[in-house]
Amino acid sequence: MPGPDDHKAESAEAAFISEVFHSLSQPLTALHCSLDLALRRDRTLKQLRASVQTALDNAERLRQRLLLVRALNDAADPGDLSQAIDLSALLRELAEDMLPLFQSAGQKLELHVCCEPRLVRGDSTRLTRALFCFLEYLFRYSPQGALLAIHLNHNERQQAEIRIETAACLPVAPADEASASPYSCEIEFARRSFRAAGGEFELLSCDAGQSVWQATLPLA
């Protein structure tokens, strides 16, 4: 008999497939329509070129989304979880790296590190990729002037906690509540990458004023 967890997993999977279908069908429809238009006999050369350009733009959108879907699939492969990672150093480097991106959109990025050093066990490459993609996602969907705060701490379960707070409710939903609000391939990619890196990732709260996300990794 399938249990409640199986139902949740199936529901999340169905929502994910539906989202992927939607995300691919939009550019494909636009591509199809542009080519249809291009083939009409009454088109001027200028109109023909415009239709082909639109088709090309949509082919590129489709390519980008296909790459994301495949990256999602590949992100689930577990990495080398035996590495000891200096999480505070990794976060500092990443925050310094991404600060110009946030500043370019008038957003603020703050990092608060408590109790160094913070060595965790996991896959460094996958962890960096997960954090980069998640921060990039937050940058893309946060309004101008938004503050993004990253807090690094530890809990009593021998885990490092990365808490990420944004002063905005972003269009995302955790996997088990996928039907409740628009689903995001980017968030699913980050979630899978965190798992493959040896950690867990969840949305703690999301309301009109703030979204709070938390990633946990085992201390080394």
Next chain:
Amino acid sequence: MRILVVEDDAPVASFVRKGLEAEHYAVDVAADGELARQMALESDYDLMVLDLNLPKLDGIAVLSSVRPKKPSLPVLVLTARSRIEDRVQSLDTGADDCLIKPFSFTELAARVRALLRRGPRTVETVLRVADLELDRVARQVKRAGKRVELTSKEFALLEYLMRNAGRRVTRAMIVEHVWDLSFDTSTNIVDVYINYLRKKIDSQHTPHLIHTVRGVGYELSCHAEASA
């Protein structure tokens, strides 16, 4: 320039062939691994574009047998997998670059050009383009003799552009080499960093060295304008 395209999917092979021929390369196509190995070993090619998933002999096996006998043949691998390990395995086996399918022809052409124009690996300590100098050991940058302060990522980006001076590099190539992310994130972090670099390197000087190549990426050169 003669290029061997190894691809078993006929429509993809055809579009790559036509595209490269339009760029004035001579192109031969091999549709399976055994034929590819034979052609690569018996003829002199300037570059091999190699799909990994091939009938008879897979791409990694082709690469393993060709690389020891043709150490200077540039190889661009096409792969349908975006896993870090697949990319690492290809590069470890001797590929010079990897491109994940589906790709645009613009991206493929940029990488082919970069590989064909690549000389022996850069070992100089100091890279120079016009009056711009980058010391890789001292980690110092100077423009017209004046020191320019760069962050570590800006330094890495400038070093990559200078190592490829005179060649177009795509955003995906930059993300892979400078950020070490082996997949397309559609990020605009590259454009943001290029703007920062321009302010520090170019804004007070002529000629401007960092050029936008529309629809492709960027080029660092002392020409007045990079062709679009």
